[in-house]
Amino acid sequence: MNLQDTLELHVKAAVKTLFKAELESVEFQATRKEFAGDITVVVFPMLRVVKGNPAVIGEQVGQYLQDNVDMVKGFNVVKGFLNIEIDDSHYINFFNAIKDKEDYGFAELKDDKAVMVEYSSPNTNKPLHLGHVRNVLLGYSVSEILKASGKKVYKTQIINDRGIHICKSMLAWQRFGNGETPESTGLKGDKLVGNYYVQFDKAYKKEISELISKGQPEDEAKKNAPILLEAQDMLRKWEAGDKEVVALWEKMNNWVYDGFEETYKAIGVDFDKYYYESQTYLLGKEFIAEGLKTGVFYKKDDGSVWCDLTEDGLDEKIVLRADGTAVYMTQDIGTAIQRIKDYPDVGGMVYTVGNEQDYHFKVLFLILKKLGFDWAKNLYHLSYGMVDLPSGKMKSREGTVVDADDLIQEMTDTAQQIADEKGKLDGYSYDEKKEIYKIIGLGALKYQILKVDPKKRILFDPMESIDFNGDSGPFVQMIYVRTRAILRKVDFDYNVPLGTVKIHEKEKELIKHIQLFPEVIQHSAENYNPSAIINYAYDLAKEYSSYYQLVPILGADKQEEKIFRVQLSKTVGQTIKNAFSVLGIDVPERM
Template sequence: MNIQDTLDKAIKDGLQEIYNVAIENVEFQATRKDFEGDITVVVFPFLRVIKGNPVEIGTKLGTYLTESVPEITKFNVVKGFLNLVLSDSYFLRNFKNIYQIENFGIIDAKPNEKSVMVEYSSPNTNKPLHLGHIRNNLLGYSVAEIIKASGKKVYKTQIINDRGIHICKSMLAWQKWGNSETPESTSKKGDKLVGDYYVKFDQEYKKEILDLVAKGFTEDEAKKQAPLLLEAQQMLQKWEAGDSDVVDLWKTMNQWVYDGFEQTYKDLGVDFDKNYYESNTYLLGKDIVSEGLEKGIFFKKEDGSVWIDLTDEGLDEKIVLRSDGTAVYMTQDIGTAIQRIKDYPDVGGLVYTVGNEQDYHFKVLFLILKKLGFDWAKNLYHLSYGMVDLPSGKMKSREGTVVDADDLLLDMTNTAREISEELGKLEGYTDGEKEILFKTIGLGALKYHILKVDPKKRILFDPKESIDFQGNTGPFIQYAYARIQSILRKADFNYDDLSIIPSNLDLEDKEKSVLKQLALFPEIVQQAANNYSPAVIANYTYDLVKEYNSFYQSIPILAADDDKKKMFRVQLSKKVAVVIKGAFGLLGIEVPERM
């Protein structure tokens, strides 16, 4: 039984004995730093059944608890808050339990429980991944790892948007201006090569629009009548009809992009259990729409298009099939969701990591799937996140003004190199070790800077600001971990022997602060999983490091004048490092053994 359960029972027994009342719930919170105490009981809710002054009630209850609960040594009451001080022996006993748990805070998947599928990345095959994709990938991967750590089986997946007019634009531009060049002939990553032709299409398309406007067309007419767009539309029709030349080109160029994506994913440190392709799932979506039409869930308009009426639910009418029978995004997403449950029958819920500009889309999708009668539809969640902005402004793929993911990863490594060399802490490193360290620091800085922010918030990303060895940054936490590793290397004794630490060891306040923060980790993992928020993990880790650094700077560890205290402080340091590494692992961030 943990201390909160022990106190819960003791408080209920105490109020029964003192006031002859039964209390259903007891509210606890961490004691505020400006008051003495380790755990606080909120007295105000008791006033519903006990008439009296909250300070008086708290005082009587505090007296009862100090007499009946061995872990409570003293108390104080501030207004309606009863602050309880826990004994040093309680903290030591609790720490010994924590120390012996190898994966403290992380739970293995529970048998017979429904698993969760997390979708992220989901790129288009007409351009390379960019900064927006980085936030998406980091969020999705981290949420998957956190849910897994909370005790659920998780599948990581993506839907690759490999069909549509935007894909044909890149293909057509390559046909016209590519001179048969390939990733091999240009020494360029395939996704970048294809992305260049997407930009080329837009440039030439705009020229045609200007020419048509000069000939008397309105701008809207020119956009619709530009020869390049008409050719791209014809190419899409040929693709859907299975034209062999178009399909072969589509397969070739898409493979270039897949190879490029794979390299970026590897560099970013994310992976997937299963890839889905829109070119496959949109067909299943069309079949489901046909079935729904027969059941009266959908309706057909005069032009032959198929819709669903969601006005009774506060939404609007939504198209699910065009008049020419072609699919829309909603069609594909309906098909993909159903296919995933067919492929993984143990999946009880899906998490979609998609930007907040698609909030309405997912409200409609989830509602349609419920109306189609799928019981699992109630467990769908849209992990909606804000965009990533740069000091230079908004990114636009068509204009080629995006921040390329590969370029950003390289830039982060180079920035880490510059700052590390300025600090001059690289003695004894080989060139190879330095490069690994720079990448670890740079990538850690990027990931932490993005993941420490609540997903719903928009981010203004400044690469140099993220690589700072002070403050709430990845390198600050990585440095704390490396510092602890240095302590452990210098400890010339077996510091894992818990029996040497006596239960009556006197603890310093700063030691207790670290112990309290350390003990929160399992609760933090569950909280982060329930809220789909890596920010909960990131900011907890920062708070843990702050507490540890305060302890480190104030209290001697290896220089302690008492061997038992030295042993305990090294053990405490080691466990803090273990939790830092575990927490950062959930964020997809590596920690260096030395810095």
């Protein structure tokens, strides 16, 4: 039980004893620096059940705590705020209990329903880009945070491997590819296929210009361009199961899958289950038929099927076209239900999808609730904003997208440039340097992306993200390395039980911060927000940096102080490592 929970029990007992009243909860806040105290009880909310002057009530509660609770060594009241001073023994006892726990902060697996988290879900006509990177980092880190909070998690994605955009790349390869392959070109498969998507767009625009020059209006020219008509015909052949088209589709998609896997490995993310749109796009129709019987849906005169959500503040949503073909909503309904069939222990799902789809997911979740699925109340759209670059927006068709692989390489190169300028890795071998550059570069990228609240848009500057002194991944990594360097210098056994030791105010602040970590994990999991853990890790690193500058660690006067300070440094490092691990960020042992 943490300090706040323990104190809440005692404050409630004080109010019950002193005023014969029951408090539902106790409001705490950090004690302001100008006052003595470690934690502050806000008295004003107590006035709902206790009548009187808040300052007087605070004095009475404070005196009760000081007289009856061992950990409370003093108090002071400022208006309606009760500032409580905690005895050093509390912090030492807490520290001794957790200092050797490598998994500190992580909850044990709870015996409840699992969560499925969907992320990435790319199209197979181009490589992963910067927008995908934000999606992947958010989805993966939320998965790991949920695990750390005690949840069983399945990571999944649905690969968009069908549709006109896929046929555009296929057709362009047929026309312009001369049989080239990833092996013959040395290109990753996803990049090779993406190049042909760009080539299609160039050819398409050229044909539009030619049609316009012959007198066709622009709108008609866009519809009548021969290359587009041919791509549409290819899509119809694919849907009809044409052997040649399907064979080409399988070959080029496999190139892309291999490329994706290489990128995922480089970023450091994984999945438990893959779904493919080519296998799911026909799902859902049976549930539309069932919903028609129960009145969830209704049929219009033209035969199309709709769901009327106007009473819920939304609009009418089509779920089946007049010709009986499915729309995306039909497919998403069917896929959600299929996932529960595949994993019966799943009780909720998290969809990591950009905020342009906010309305879609409101509708999807509401329809699933109306269809009577109990798990539908536990669906969450992890909505996120776009990523912009200083150079402006990205466009796939024009080939101006920031490729994920190129971004990873750029981050590694930038880390190398800055580290070499600072001389931080002098004396290391080439292979050691190469590995550290990658850890620093990827750490900077992930930190910069994840430190922003998911709902906010990001302006991402790769160069600015690698900063060894500011709010950045490399700074926090450097503080971890500093704690490891202390352990390497120790020439005595520091793994011994600690008795009574006088702790410095800075040490108390560090322990108070370490105490918060399990709570931060739970809060971040409840809100599907990795930025809370980023902020926590940065604050802990800053606190330790200040401590390191002001308090001698290996130069302490007494041996028990040395031992305690080494143990504290080790625990700070482990807590940083644990915080970064759920974000998918590695920490180097040297730097």
